[in-house]
């Protein structure tokens with residue numbers, strides 16, 4: 001309708017302004033076109049020019065289409081980006097000359113402003129249709145890719161960012177999903193990035209993201225986060241749990257949550273100053289327990305990220321007891337042990353307002369430091 005109005009208007013104008021040569025004109029049928037990637041688009045126009053000027057009959061010697069992408073207009077037929085994909089058409093319909101640019105197999109990079117220019121035999125007789133036609137090539141999102149930064153091992157407490165990206169036009173929005181074993185995935189977060197300021201072991205899992213725009217959606221493969229962490233305080237269990245009967249089988253088991261899995265070492269307090277590993281492995285088995293097996297035991301759980309010491313377990317002829325003291329990391333244990341030792345020699349007696357940890361430290365210090 002707009003086009004028709006323009007033509008009618010120009011016809012009216014022609015009548016009145018014919019004498020002042022206001023007839024150089026290019027009219028585009030639409031000035032904004034959206035087309036899907038891979039499809040074919042036609043950009044249509046109509047142009048006119050004075051039949052004669054300076055007593056010379058106007059003849060069109062050349063027509064071309066170009067984009068705003070280059071400083072100098074380049075005939076699209078000569079542009080390697082469009083090689084084999086563009087066709088020019090023109091035909092006359094009464095007093096109007098139709099012009100058409102056809103672009104096949106549209107690419108996203110074809111999004112640009114397209115202008116038609118015709119060149120005549122008249123001096124300065126060239127004319128470009130302004131403002132041109134704005135072509136937008138749209139595309140449904142591609143399969144998104146997920147990147148994890150920093151790359152490599154993910155350690156508990158560190159900052160980790162997952163980024164989802166997908167080619168799409170218009171730009172896609174993003175939704176994250178976390179696989180929790182349940183088949184119905186619920187949106188976990190929206191936005192292109194998933195930020196973990198201080199990642200926790202509970203953040204381990206499989207993540208995927210969906211990119212969506214008006215034209216469709218696409219979902220990434222899943223990416224797993226495997227958060228590594230130092231062992232948690234190991235727990236100690238005794239089997240059987242009841243009274244200890246001489247000659248029976250008794251097992252002590254040390255277990256700790258850790259990633260990668262912890263290795264375990266058992267220690268027995270033998271009155272010797274330096275504690276040497278009593279047994280390695282999570283389990284301490286007494287096939288036939290004897291009173292000589294009585295003593296105090298503890299275990300440590302260790303992986304490449306750290307170590308933790310368990311509570312102590314005391315076994316005597318008939319029973320066992322776990323005894324107290326908050327478990328300490330080996331590093332803290334050693335540091336506190338040294339500190340206590342120094343204090344003991346400098347300022348005895350040691351003042352302790354909160355005994356729980358220091359008790360243990362002292363307890364073991366006597367064993368460690370001759």
Ligand SMILES: *[C@@H]1O[C@H](CO)[C@@H](O)[C@H](O)[C@H]1NC(C)=O
Nearest residue numbers: 140141142143216217218219
């Ligand atoms: C998802 O993206 C792939 C290319 O990465 C494309 O072939 C496929 O058609 C897209 N799916 C949808 C539903 O748009």
Ligand SMILES: *[C@@H]1O[C@H](CO)[C@@H](O)[C@H](O)[C@H]1NC(C)=O
Nearest residue numbers: 173174175190212213214215
């Ligand atoms: C993403 O875009 C689609 C289509 O434009 C819209 O329907 C949807 O609500 C948007 N989702 C989010 C999370 O913004």
Ligand SMILES: *[C@@H]1O[C@H](CO)[C@@H](O)[C@H](O)[C@H]1NC(C)=O
Nearest residue numbers: 239240249250251283285286
């Ligand atoms: C102790 O462990 C051994 C081997 O792991 C097993 O055969 C035995 O039954 C266990 N004893 C108890 C009391 O759990």
Ligand SMILES: *[C@@H]1O[C@H](CO)[C@@H](O)[C@H](O)[C@H]1NC(C)=O
Nearest residue numbers: 326352353354355356357358
């Ligand atoms: C002892 O230490 C624990 C843990 O550090 C703390 O929760 C508690 O309040 C302390 N007790 C006293 C009496 O200071």
